[in-house]
Amino acid sequence: MFQDYQSKIFELEGWHFPSNSYRQMVLQPAYEEAKKHFLHSMMQIHIAHLKMLEEQQLVTKEDAKKIGQALYKIDLDYYKQRDYNPKFEDLFFRIEHKLIELAGDVAGNLHIGRSRNDMGIAIYRMTLRKKLLLLMNELLTLRSSLLVFAQEHVETIMLGYTHTQQAQPTTLAHYIKAVIDQLTRDFKRLQAAYNTINSSSMGAAALTTTGFNISRARMAELLAFDEIIENAWDAVAGADYIGELASVIQLAALNLGRTSQDFLQWATQEFNAFKLASPYVQVSSIMPQKRNPVSIEHTRSLLSAVVGDASTVLQMIHNTPFGDIVDTEDDMQPYLWRAMERLRGIYNLFGNIIVTMEVNKEQLFSRAKKSFANVTELADTLVRSEKISFRQSHSIVSSSVRSLLEDQKESLEELTWELINEKSIALTGKPLKISKEQFYLALKPGYFVEIRSLYGGPAPDTMRKSLLQANAVSPLLENWVKDKENRINHSEQQLLAFLEGWNK
Numbered sequence: 001m002f003q004d005y006q007s008k009i010f011e012l013e014g015w016h017f018p019s020n021s022y023r024q025m026v027l028q029p030a031y032e033e034a035k036k037h038f039l040h041s042m043m044q045i046h047i048a049h050l051k052m053l054e055e056q057q058l059v060t061k062e063d064a065k066k067i068g069q070a071l072y073k074i075d076l077d078y079y080k081q082r083d084y085n086p087k088f089e090d091l092f093f094r095i096e097h098k099l100i101e102l103a104g105d106v107a108g109n110l111h112i113g114r115s116r117n118d119m120g121i122a123i124y125r126m127t128l129r130k131k132l133l134l135l136m137n138e139l140l141t142l143r144s145s146l147l148v149f150a151q152e153h154v155e156t157i158m159l160g161y162t163h164t165q166q167a168q169p170t171t172l173a174h175y176i177k178a179v180i181d182q183l184t185r186d187f188k189r190l191q192a193a194y195n196t197i198n199s200s201s202m203g204a205a206a207l208t209t210t211g212f213n214i215s216r217a218r219m220a221e222l223l224a225f226d227e228i229i230e231n232a233w234d235a236v237a238g239a240d241y242i243g244e245l246a247s248v249i250q251l252a253a254l255n256l257g258r259t260s261q262d263f264l265q266w267a268t269q270e271f272n273a274f275k276l277a278s279p280y281v282q283v284s285s286i287m288p289q290k291r292n293p294v295s296i297e298h299t300r301s302l303l304s305a306v307v308g309d310a311s312t313v314l315q316m317i318h319n320t321p322f323g324d325i326v327d328t329e330d331d332m333q334p335y336l337w338r339a340m341e342r343l344r345g346i347y348n349l350f351g352n353i354i355v356t357m358e359v360n361k362e363q364l365f366s367r368a369k370k371s372f373a374n375v376t377e378l379a380d381t382l383v384r385s386e387k388i389s390f391r392q393s394h395s396i397v398s399s400s401v402r403s404l405l406e407d408q409k410e411s412l413e414e415l416t417w418e419l420i421n422e423k424s425i426a427l428t429g430k431p432l433k434i435s436k437e438q439f440y441l442a443l444k445p446g447y448f449v450e451i452r453s454l455y456g457g458p459a460p461d462t463m464r465k466s467l468l469q470a471n472a473v474s475p476l477l478e479n480w481v482k483d484k485e486n487r488i489n490h491s492e493q494q495l496l497a498f499l500e501g502w503n504k
Contacts, residue, residue, distance in 0.1 A: 030330040031084040048222035068502025070103035113212035121201040145351035158364040169445035174458035200225035204235035224491035250310035257303040277356035309339035368445040381442040385434040
């Protein structure tokens with residue numbers, strides 16, 4: 001009975017590797033990803049390795065020329081369009097088979113001193129670094145957009161919130177600059193991740209390096225890696241370069257997700273902080289008055305998807321053996337690519353949303369003007385004018401606000417010098433020394449913001465200096481990315497020149 005059941009399985013699955021289910025579940029999806037993402041990196045490694053073998057005299061110039069000519073004949077577009085063929089386990093073996101077909105057995109020497117292990121890790125790292133630079137460029141574009149937006153709103157007074165409650169007057173620029181600073185930290189974390197990623201595994205071979213006199217340093221140089229992963233075991237087993245990037249991507253998505261949540265709340269008619277431009281709102285199918293902020297809603301939900309994909313990457317690394325394993329290779333990479341691609345798209349969308357929206361400055365100022373949030377400065381002012389402790393001043397102001405609320409007066413505009421004077425006499429036994437003019441000035445949100453001119457505060461002049469400093473940093477960040485891109489481009493052009501040289 002059991003043997004009959006086994007026979008049916010073999011009839012469905014086949015009698016040789018790969019089984020139909022393994023092919024459909026593992027090999028075919030991996031092949032589809034590889035032909036989209038790995039072909040160019042694989043060919044660059046082939047060219048670099050061949051050049052290094054020739055320089056190290058591990059292959060003759062004649063053999064190098066034969067192999068180089070075979071490499072030159074590989075039609076990458078052909079392989080991009082071909083479906084998975086069970087005859088070959090993966091794309092590497094399919095390309096290798098074609099090279100041997102073109103150059104003869106001598107093409108087998110291209111694999112001297114290397115393994116699919118060190119080669120695969122190098123391919124992953126080369127793929128990730130390019131995708132990472134694209135993401136970093138988009139982050140910098142968003143950062144630049146926010147800087148322009150912030151400069152327009154240095155004097156746009158609004159309420160700041162703590163514990164979701166009205167706290168103190170500030171400016172929209174002050175809030176946005178906080179987001180900019182957070183993005184800058186995200187960029188620096190991505191820089192650190194790039195530095196970890198851009199290290200060469202080539203020469204580690206399967207696990208223990210090789211007995212051939214290859215040059216690991218030359219391979220790192222030819223492929224535009226900044227460093228060599230010294231320990232060969234670490235080179236093929238270490239997955240923390242993926243985990244580091246996944247963690248940074250996850251944190252960046254969480255950071256921007258908090259901001260998108262704020263903007264979704266501020267888009268409500270009750271809050272009425274801004275009006276989104278028409279390309280970023282959707283009308284209701286039944287309610288004509290609706291302007292649904294779907295662009296922000298999708299921003300928020302897709303950022304959660306980025307967090308989820310990054311978390312999947314970290315979970316796939318969890319409790320895996322410290323060796324070369326597929327858990328940290330083909331199955332995992334697409335989750336990280338998708339997280340990076342989504343985050344890159346969100347950066348673009350969010351920047352466009354912000355710079356095109358119409359801010360309701362009057363509404364934000366009116367809310368700040370009426371709010372009791374201004375009384376912090378009144379308490380501070382009384383400390384200076386009355387020469388009393390802050391706790392005494394706090395008690396005077398707090399008691400006055402309670403009295404207004406008990407009388408169902410809900411605006412700070414109804415707070416009077418006379419009421420504060422009454423509370424001062426009651427609590428300290430002394431009348432106020434502060435003039436009415438100075439008293440009422442202390443209640444104005446504009447004064448509240450203006451006087452907070454300390455480093456990091458919202459005062460317009462302070463904010464302008466802060467934004468100027470942030471703008472001055474922009475070229476440094478942009479040049480860092482350009483430098484990495486230029487080095488990779490130079491490497492690719494050099495490898496292409498080697499390939500053309502073998503074919504003269």
